[in-house]
Amino acid sequence: MNPVSSPRQSQENLNPELGLTPAQRSNLWPMTALGYAAWRARSITWLSGQPFPLEREAKLFLGLCRPRPGEFWLDAGTSTGFYAGVLARAGCRVLAADLSAPMLAGARRREGEGNIDWYLTNLEASGLPEASFDGVTVGATLNETHDPARFLAEMSRLTRPGGQLWLMYLGRTGGPLQRLLSLPALGGLTFPDPAWVARQLPGWTRTDWLRAGAVVFERYVKVAT
Numbered sequence: 001m002n003p004v005s006s007p008r009q010s011q012e013n014l015n016p017e018l019g020l021t022p023a024q025r026s027n028l029w030p031m032t033a034l035g036y037a038a039w040r041a042r043s044i045t046w047l048s049g050q051p052f053p054l055e056r057e058a059k060l061f062l063g064l065c066r067p068r069p070g071e072f073w074l075d076a077g078t079s080t081g082f083y084a085g086v087l088a089r090a091g092c093r094v095l096a097a098d099l100s101a102p103m104l105a106g107a108r109r110r111e112g113e114g115n116i117d118w119y120l121t122n123l124e125a126s127g128l129p130e131a132s133f134d135g136v137t138v139g140a141t142l143n144e145t146h147d148p149a150r151f152l153a154e155m156s157r158l159t160r161p162g163g164q165l166w167l168m169y170l171g172r173t174g175g176p177l178q179r180l181l182s183l184p185a186l187g188g189l190t191f192p193d194p195a196w197v198a199r200q201l202p203g204w205t206r207t208d209w210l211r212a213g214a215v216v217f218e219r220y221v222k223v224a225t
């Protein structure tokens, strides 16, 4: 049974105690949600310095994670619903979560409701039940979230033993633009080092990874207990 079969779409799911980075706050604006799909379609190509359309990203994810029909996945920080849509078309059930109501509204219009529940929450403290999901996708949400260590601990808690975690994020380059965007007053973004990410995931094994320019893709599997 789906442990979160009736997610509530209300502001009550957003924990007001949690801080938000400027980058997170910018996602609450309807204008950001309107423009995000156009950015997302080209962003990995620009950030990796090689042709990387969404089709290539979907193929990479599907080839490594092999999501199976009937599995229950969390798309953490779904934005336009890219990973949610890929998973739904693979026959999975998906909880597509985001703290931005305009992002969720746009994604719902784009991807529909077939196998996808759209859920407004801050995933640093969603209160969702432990070990709910067979797999979790995190497409760049790690860069934006206020407390990336807490966020990863939550993704770990929500995944069942033996389950998968798929990460796509901008890794640390040490460049001046990253330093600027990390400033709390500007973006508050985090550009993690893959070794730091691995330290946040005790009890997980990294099975696959690819670095393309600044963009890091990683597949982790939670050790079955």
Ligand SMILES: C[S@@+](CC[C@H](N)C(=O)[O-])C[C@H]1O[C@@H](n2cnc3c(N)ncnc32)[C@H](O)[C@@H]1O
Residues within 6 Å of the ligand: 024, 027, 028, 040, 076, 077, 078, 079, 080, 081, 082, 083, 097, 098, 099, 100, 103, 121, 122, 123, 124, 138, 139, 140, 141, 144, 145, 146, 151
């Ligand atoms: C870079 S975008 C993600 C793009 C999307 N995952 C993809 O691959 O196309 C980050 C999204 O995560 C959401 N977000 C950031 N921090 C979050 C959090 N703590 N809980 C829920 N959503 C979050 C933002 O609102 C934004 O829509």
